[in-house]
Amino acid sequence: MLSKSLIEDVLTQALSTGGDFSEIFVEDRFTNNMTLKSGKIETCLSGRDFGIGIRVFKGLQSVYAYTTDFSKEGLLKAAKNAAQAINGNRLIHLSPFVQETFETIHPIQLLPQDVAKSRKAAVMKNAYDIAKSYHSSISQVTVRYLDEEQNVLIANSDGKWIEDKRVRSRLAIQAIAERDNQMETGFYGPGAHQGFEFIENLNLDHYANEAARIAVTMLDASPCPSGKFPVIIDNEFGGVIFHEACGHGLEATAVAKNNTVFANRLGERVAPEIVTYIDDGTLQNEWGSINIDDEGEKARKNVLIENGILKGYLIDKFNSRRMGMESTGSGRRESFRFAPTSRMTNTYIAPGKSSPEEIIANTEHGIYTKYMGGGQVNPATGDYNFAVMEAYEVKNGKLGKPLKGATLIGNGPKTLQHVDMVGNNLGHGAGMCGALSGSIPVNVGQPMIRVSEITVGGTKGE
Structure with a gap:
């Protein structure tokens, strides 16, 4: 991507005023x-984005710059x-580069760039037809397709030199049901750190029908x-509630500044013994998985809370200095336009011993939320509010009527x-997370x- 001699010159220039x-x-x-x-392709956009980010530390000072000018003059500037x-x-000299290699833990079989757009459109049309034909009340279906291939090179003054190819694919299905001036929406958006084989192997009947079923049920x-x-x-x-309201509070971005509870x-107990909370970037081909983070560190499994005890945080290179x-x-960024900071990958509560049937049967009265919607959270306090896309009443240990x-x-x-109570049916959902270092x-x-x-907020008068 760039020659080693040019990168040496850039890193040396970045240290020229005393950076370490x-x-x-x-x-x-x-x-x-x-x-x-x-039923028709409305938009079809393809693009290529190339750029370089340059970062300098001196103690607890961090400076970041980026450019799309990859000439020697532009990079040195x-x-x-x-x-x-x-x-x-200037006191620091570069360490000799040691090229690191790794065996990818996220195998890619079919690069999306090698697949014709007509082949992608055929899958989208199939998903549309399934959702649209689910019920006569389905008035509109939108199917979105995304793929990306991101090639990165990371080198630093400590001698690190590492390269990676990241490939991701996603299909998002939204269905709208209408009746008597009432409109409801259902959504499902599976994704993976995988090539087009993920899209072709999707169980479209499941995902498209679920999106439509949610809308019709509501x-x-x-x-x-x-x-x-x-x-x-x-x-x-x-799991989005704990991602937002707890996961962000375990990122070093907040922890290093004491901006989190x-x-x-x-070593303290922060949850019941049945709760273990994990962030694991090594889960094979999962949407949030990585081979290396955006600072060149190998992906790993980080146990944050183990049997209720706080065991660790998610830490990037700069905040490791602070802490x-x-x-x-855990250093991640949207693109070269952002400096990396501590971020989650695949964050989840580990499975417990109860079956879903047991959990419902042991609940005399309550609310069952099948699918969550969007929400807001104050990361400093963990206060949140989340909309529920699909919910049901629970009465005498049985599911009752749907609730909106x-x-x-x-x-x-x-x-x-x-x-x-913690069930035994662990599942993951794909999403995008926006924070300091982008989406x-x-x-x-x-x-x-x-x-x-x-606390459940409902409809006025109920």
């Missing part, structure tokens, strides 16, 4: 986005601009009551402490869990 560490991140990314509505924010004299839903209830949260994307609490702790391979308009309101760390692919996951009490 410099890094270059070279990215070459290819993307394809397609949207199908009303960007490195000089970054260096000028550092005051001092047409007959009753208004959700408000109050404090035991809440059963199903697997897969149900989890700071300085290693006096080693990087956990449900919102879960609470505090992540406190909700974590109120988990009293990145992540998985959220959990088995079915029960929280003994959550």
Whole structure:
């Protein structure tokens, strides 16, 4: 991508005013986005993005610059601009590069760039037809397709030199059902760190029918009551609550500044013994998985909470300096336009011993949330509110009528402490996470869990 001699010159220039560490991140990314509505391809966009990010540290000072000018003059200018924010004299010399290699843990069989757009469109049309024909009330179906190939090179003044190819594919299906001036929406968006083989092997009947079923079911839903209830949260994307309200609080970006209730609490009990919370970038071909992070560190499994005890944080290279702790391979960024910081990969609650049937049967009265929607969270406090896409009443240990308009309101760390049953049906859901270093692919996951009490916001008058 760039020659070693040129990268040496750039890293040296970045250290010219007294920095003690410099890094270059070279990215070459290819993307394809397609949207199908009303049975026809509405948009079809392809692009290539190439750029270089340059970072300099001096103690607890960090400076970042980026450029799309990959000429020698352009790169040296960007490195000089970054260096000028550092005051001092050059003391550090580059270590010789040691080229690191690894065996990919996310095998790719079919590069999306090698697949004709017509082949991709055929899968989208199939998904559309399945969802549209689910029920006569389905008025609109939108299918979105995404693939990307990201080639990166990371080198730094400590002698690291490592390259990686990341390939991801995703299909998102949204169905809208209408009846008597009422409109409801269902959504499913599976994705993987995998090539086009993932798309061709998808169980379209399952995903397209589920998106449509959610929308149709909610047409007959009753208004959700408000109050404090035991809440059963199903697997897969149900894990978004703990991703947002707890996961972000375990990232070094917050921990290093004491902007989280989890700071300085290693070894303390923060959850019941049945809760183990993990971030694992090594899960084969999962949407949020990585071979290496965006600082060149190998992916790993980080146990954050083990049997209720806080065991660790997600730490990037810069915040490791602030905290006096080693990087956990958690430095991630959207692209060369962002400096990396600590971020999640595949974060999930580990499976427990209860079956979903047992959890429901042991709940006398409460709310069952099958699919979560979007929400908001204050990362400093963990206070959250999340919309529920599909919910049901639980009465006498059995599922009852569907409910609409449900919102879960609470505090992540406190909700974590109120988990009293954990299922054995671990599942992961694909999503995008936006934070300081941009929007990145992540998985959220959990088995079915029960929280003994959550405030549920419902419909007025109920």
